Amino acid sequence: MMFLQILFTLSFLFSSSNALDFCVADLNAPQGPVGYSCKKAEAVTVEDFVFSGLRAAGNTSNLKKSVLRPAASNQLPGVNGLGISAVRLDFAVGGRTAMHTHPEATEVVVVIQGTLVGGFISSANKVYLKSLKEGDVMVFPQGLMHFQINIGESQALAFGCLSSASPSVYFMDYAWFANDLPTHILQETTFLDPDQIKKLKGVLGGTG
Known part of the structure; x- marks a missing residue:
């Protein structure tokens, strides 16, 4: 009987009702290796979990003819500590993302409009290259050099999801x-x- 009482007490103490559901970023505090410290619960609002900055097309008038806009912990404090973020990628005709890597994040990209060539290079120096059309999805493994190029005759749009709340x-x-x-x-x-x-x-x- 005593064992059941102890078990009941422990299950109450460690129940999900006492778990930390989220850790909304306190953007006024310094960012550490594992992210921002948590905003006080009473200061958290629904706006911490919503970001509208990816609605409109970005300005592609630059050297690469493309623009990448993130929805990471700095823009969307609610993703802090959750290991996820998003990005919008706009491409003018001939636009491209230069060869780059995300050292601590895998990226999944879905093409919404246009035609892109996506590719990455493995640590064995093997190239994985594919032409992507609307609705196609491609994964770019963590830490590997990768790129996207608009090979179509019109604007291209893609959205990405990364396995880090603050991917570099x-x-x-x-x-x-x-x-x-x-x-x-x-x-x-x-x-x-x-x-x-x-x-x-x-x-x-x-x-x-």
Whole structure:
């Protein structure tokens, strides 16, 4: 009988009613390695779980003719700690996302409008490449370099979902050519011609 009483007490103490359902980001607090600290429960509202910033098309008047807009913990505090976020990808004709990676997130992309080529490169240096039409879905595994290109004759639109509430993005071209890494170091490590390197640095804002 005593055992049943103890079991009942423990089940009450650790019941789902006492569990933390969510941890809405306190954007006024610093962000740590595992995300933001939790906003006080009494300050949480439904607006913390809603974001309307992906409704309209983004401005694709840029070098890549594309724009990526996230709905991550900074824009949608309710996803903090839940391991998920979203992104809208708009492409003008010929638009593309440069080769990039998300070091801590897998991405699933669904094409809503237009035709894209999506691809990624495995750690074994194998290329996985596919033409994607409206309704097609492609997964880009965590940490692998990947890209999308609009190969159609009209605007393209896709939405992505990532397995992190605050996914980082690492662009290869900016990592090489948008900083002050000396040209001779890039030449030695990439086998590119110095004039090419300096031209790309000029386009992307790098020096050295």
